[in-house]
Amino acid sequence: MDDDAETPTADRGPSDDAASTSAAPSDTDPQSDIDDQTAPGVEERADESDPSDDDAPPEDVQKYARFKKVDGAQYDRVNDFLRDRTYITAREWAIARLCADFRTETGVEMTKIGENLPELVPFMTDTYTPQAVNQARSSFEDKIRKSGATFLYGAMSGFFTAEELDEMMYEVTEIAKFLLEVEGVDLSVEEEMEAEERISSVMREVREASADLRTEELTEDADDDSA
Structure with missing residues (x-):
């Protein structure tokens, strides 16, 4: 069981354990991966009396106007999409976004x-509960930190050629842009190209x-061997 699968709240939400971690990423359009088979939508609350x-x-x-592009999606469907392509869950993604949007001068x-x-x-x-919100945000931040360290090590280690890294960066950038679009961020073509160029420039450096x-390490090792 993943450490982020537990949701310590009085009204327990959908478990992250329901996500499939073995399914291969889809080659279809990402939006269709979330939209497919979501006709039932979320739990109906229409019969409740008007507040x-x-x-x-x-x-x-x-x-609040985020996540409107998945207005009819079920939690498990969104969770499956994320778990096939990232380390974060739908719960962590949504709550991390909310914590950023509802931050005040005195805190979240x-x-x-x-x-x-x-x-x-x-x-x-x-x-x-507030404790469950804080736990999900903390889990999100921890996974982002570890994922960043893992990727940067892979980029610096020499395991991948420059061409392989370029292809990898293209794939992960497309997924990241899609998640931003689902949140309601409208990226123009110019903004997308500018962001991709900045990322590529950093990766080249x-x-x-x-x-x-x-090269420096190899040179030092060679000098030590010849001494």
Whole structure:
């Protein structure tokens, strides 16, 4: 069981263990991978009585416009998509985004996020405690840090050619851009090209620096052997 599979909340959300970790990534359009077979949507709440003014969610919650592109998607479907392509789960993704958007000068509004989670994110169906929100955010940050270290080591180690790294960067950039689009970020062609160029430029510098470092180490080893 993954350490992030537990959801310590009074109203337990969908378990991340439901995600399939063995399915191969789809070659189809990413949006269709999430949209397919989602007709039932999230749990129906239409039969609930209209909330009174006192029960209505805060105004900023009512106007929150993220994740509208997966308005009919079920949690497990979104989770499967992420687990096939990233290390994060749907729960961690959604809550990390909310923590960034609901950050104030004094901190993150975790109580507001947890209490209004089903209103904020279409594929989340239960409320969360502030502790559960904090746990999901912490898990997200930890996975991003470890994933970054893993990728950077692979890029610096010499295991991949420059062409292989370019191809890898293209693939992961496409997935990252799609996730941003699902969140509601509209990227123009110019912005996409600029972002890709910045990333490619940084990776070229990483490859060059790591190649110089390895060459320097080999030269020092050769000098030591000849001494």
